[in-house]
Amino acid sequence: MTEFDEKFNNIVIELSTLGKVYRNKEVVIKVMRVLPREWDIKTIAMKESKDLNKIELYDLFIDLNVYEFEINSRNEEEESTSITTQALVTAEEPPASTSVKSVEQINDDAMPLFVKKFERINLFYLNNLQKVKWGEVNMIEAERRLLANALLDLSNERFVLLSEACIPLYNFPTVYSYLINTTQNFVESYDLAGAVGRGRYNNRMIPIVTIDKWRKGSQWFQMGRSLALEVVSDCVYFPVFQKHCRGQCYSDEHYLPTFVTTKFAEGNSNRTLTWVDWEKGGPHPTRFVGKDVSVEMLENMRVGSKCEYNGKGTSFCYMFARKFAPDALQSLLRVAPMLMGFVS
Known part of the structure; x- marks a missing residue:
């Protein structure tokens, strides 16, 4: 993403010196169009929650860099837990549908994997709870x-x-x-x-x-x-x-x-x-x-x-x-x- 940021910015600067100046929204849309399909979730969320006319190119790439960090972190986690994740899918389960899922379906899909990841965390419980008062030592x-x-x-x-x-x-x-x-x-x-x-x-x-x-x-x-x-x-x-x-x-x-x-x-x-x-x-x-x-x-x-x-x-x-x-x-x-x- 960093390399893409630099190259895209250079192109925009070069075009501006030639008299071609794009509005914020035009630049943002051009960036979104060339992103891989796995970025669709991010672009849809941005379109729904932000005014594309007000997004500066600098801020856009900061947002995209954060999302890239998330994707890479998630991919590393999934690679290390691929066997565990496969256990969540039964032999009778049909191929995943390509249709858009409802919020309820998304929650149902996400929760088992979310819980499965946390099963590896060692939990401890304090038997004798200590009473506290706000602001006190x-x-x-x-x-x-x-x-x-x-x-x-x-x-x-x-x-x-x-x-x-x-x-x-x-x-x-x-x-x-x-x-x-x-x-x-x-x-x-x-x-x-x-x-x-x-x-x-x-x-x-x-x-x-x-x-x-x-x-x-x-x-x-x-x-x-x-x-x-x-x-x-x-x-x-x-x-x-x-x-x-x-x-x-x-x-x-x-x-x-x-x-x-x-x-x-x-x-x-x-x-x-x-x-x-x-x-x-x-x-x-x-x-x-x-x-x-x-x-x-x-x-x-x-x-x-x-x-x-x-x-x-x-x-x-x-x-x-x-x-x-x-x-x-x-x-x-x-x-x-x-x-x-x-x-x-």
Whole structure:
């Protein structure tokens, strides 16, 4: 796709110097027409969810590069699970129909393979659940306990904290590839002046935690095994937060950002992989319900930002999103098959 991007851009530039200038929509359609048939799902989704007159060529190829990454990740996964996948097809099953499938059929087709892939994941359950309260230090205690239990499985290399209000923005092979191939941890960390940033700092934390190292960030982290081990074994910084970061301090927003920035800043990206909407203000992010869900909204979450991944600029910034209400599930299931490439 990168080579195609360069060649196509060169042709467009050369034509413009000769006096032939194309409108955005014309250029976009020309690109879509030459894509392979397996890209039809993507082009159809773009035509339905975007105004082709407003798509810049640069943004178009960013979107296509992301989709190419997804296809390659999915193909690699399917190659490694070809025997398992074949077991889902019985000898009596007729050849696949070429007719367009309904949303219900797509969901029925996608779910067995989706579940089959997750059967290889080792699950663990905590017998004694820990009660937590929003904003309290016991949330950090629970997160450390989760990490400690997950670390007991030596095959676990990446650790992601999610809640029931989070959703994946990409299929499993894509998320797995993104996490396993990264060179960094994803713990959001930034210095914020004012009452909800430095204003929460407690001078009693000195000398272990100083104001210049005080950071804020999202609690929804994604980290590697080495950092996870450091977090659960921390007996210096965490006791300080237990004692002096209570009430309006909201330790879940400050402990990990401060700890990681102070001790392991070099290996951290200072960003989270979980998309949230804070535009409405207040103590909680926007909560999406069923009527809010659309392909356009999810596409914006997927490729509507700019960031760095392994030192290179990309719009491929978020693997997850929140905050979704339970009644959004059916709407999400309707758009997910096409968006994530579950259509066979």
